[in-house]
Amino acid sequence: MIDIQLSEHPLAEKACYDAVSDPSAGGMVVFVGTVRNQTKGKKVVRLEFESFVPMAKKEMLKIAEYVSHQWDTLHVSIHHRVGSLEVGEVPVIIAVSAPHRKAAFEACQYAIDTLKETVPIWKKEIFEDGEVWVAAHP
Amino acid sequence: MEVKLIAFGIAKDIMKGTTTGFFIDTPASILDLKNALTNKYPEFNKLQSLKFAINEDYQNDDYLLHEGDEVVIIPPVSGG
Numbered sequence: 001m002i003d004i005q006l007s008e009h010p011l012a013e014k015a016c017y018d019a020v021s022d023p024s025a026g027g028m029v030v031f032v033g034t035v036r037n038q039t040k041g042k043k044v045v046r047l048e049f050e051s052f053v054p055m056a057k058k059e060m061l062k063i064a065e066y067v068s069h070q071w072d073t074l075h076v077s078i079h080h081r082v083g084s085l086e087v088g089e090v091p092v093i094i095a096v097s098a099p100h101r102k103a104a105f106e107a108c109q110y111a112i113d114t115l116k117e118t119v120p121i122w123k124k125e126i127f128e129d130g131e132v133w134v135a136a137h138p
Numbered sequence: 139m140e141v142k143l144i145a146f147g148i149a150k151d152i153m154k155g156t157t158t159g160f161f162i163d164t165p166a167s168i169l170d171l172k173n174a175l176t177n178k179y180p181e182f183n184k185l186q187s188l189k190f191a192i193n194e195d196y197q198n199d200d201y202l203l204h205e206g207d208e209v210v211i212i213p214p215v216s217g218g
Contacts, residue, residue, distance in 0.1 A: 033218050049217070052146050052210055055194040056217075080217060092218045112218060120191070120210075121217030122147030133148040134216035138186050 002064040003077040006057055011079045016095035020075035025097040029108040033092035035085050045126045049082045049091060052120040056080070059119040066114075067107040073098045078111060080121060091123070139164050139205040141171070149211040152181045162203070169199035171209065186214040 003019040005011075013032060020028050035047050064076040077095040085091055094111045098104035123134045143160045145153050162174050168190050176182040189212040190197055196212070203209070 050146060051217075052144075052191070052194075052212075055191055055210070058194050116216070116218045118196075118215065119217045120146065120212055120215055122213070123216045124147075133151075133213070135214045136148040136185055136216075 001075040002061065002068065003075070003079075004057055004060045004064060005079040006051060006053055006060070007079065007081055008083045009081070011081050011090045011093050013090075013093055016077040016079055016093045019077035020095045020097035022074045022097050024099060025074050026099050027101040027104050028095060028097040029101070029104040030093065030095040031108050031112050032090055033112070035087050035089050035091060037087045039125055039127075042127050044087060045128060046087070047085045047091065048124045048126060049080075049085065050122055050124075051080075051082045053082075056120050060115065063111050063114050063118070067096065067111050070110070071098065071103040071107040072100070073103055073107050076107070076111065078115070080115075080119070082121065139166070139203070141203055141205070141207045141209050143175075144208060144210045146211070147213045147216075148185065149182075149213045152179050153211075160209075164205075166203045167199060168197050168201045168203070168209075171203060172199070175211075188213060 060078045074097045079093045081091050096104045096108040125132050140159050140161050143158050191210040
């Protein structure tokens with residue numbers, strides 16, 4: 001089963017956990033991304049995420065389908081948030097269940113790494129004295 | 139011909155708007171559009187990468203544009 005969500009509302013770890021729970025699972029790996037309080041020593045006030053929603057959902061689905069074929073997994077859940085997030089809030093959760101833990105770890109790692117490279121979501125870091133689009137410049 | 143450009147993230151700041159009509163000589167590929175765009179907005183040259191999507195899919199440099207295409211400009215993504 002694949003579960004994809006892109007939401008303006010706070011994400012729930014429990015929802016992803018429940019989406020991948022399965023009696024035939026030997027384990028699940030849940031990655032929870034959080035908003036860090038600083039970048040290179042500068043205090044981060046908040047992050048603002050925006051997305052090209054239909055394509056972002058499509059790319060998230062592609063990742064989930066790929067990992068489902070590539071590893072022996074049972075279920076994959078990818079939830080991402082958009083809008084304004086404070087320090088400590090959760091922009092992304094990825095949960096993967098599998099009969100054996102190795103596949104779940106590897107699939108989850110691949111999913112978050114690929115999400116950061118392909119899914120059309122952009123975040124802007126808001127500092128006390130300015131703002132910057134993350135990763136825009138070399 | 140004219141295509142419709144839709145910008146997100148830093149591309150929106152560079153072009154000072156979310157959507158804009160853009161005229162380009164026919165035939166034109168994505169690569170031609172990229173060159174025309176960076177010519178008009180040199181700030182695009184400074185980005186880590188610059189990709190384009192049509193019909194919600196990334197398109198290669200050699201994709202040929204059609205009149206009225208909606209082209210989404212994808213500056214470096216930073217989700218997660």
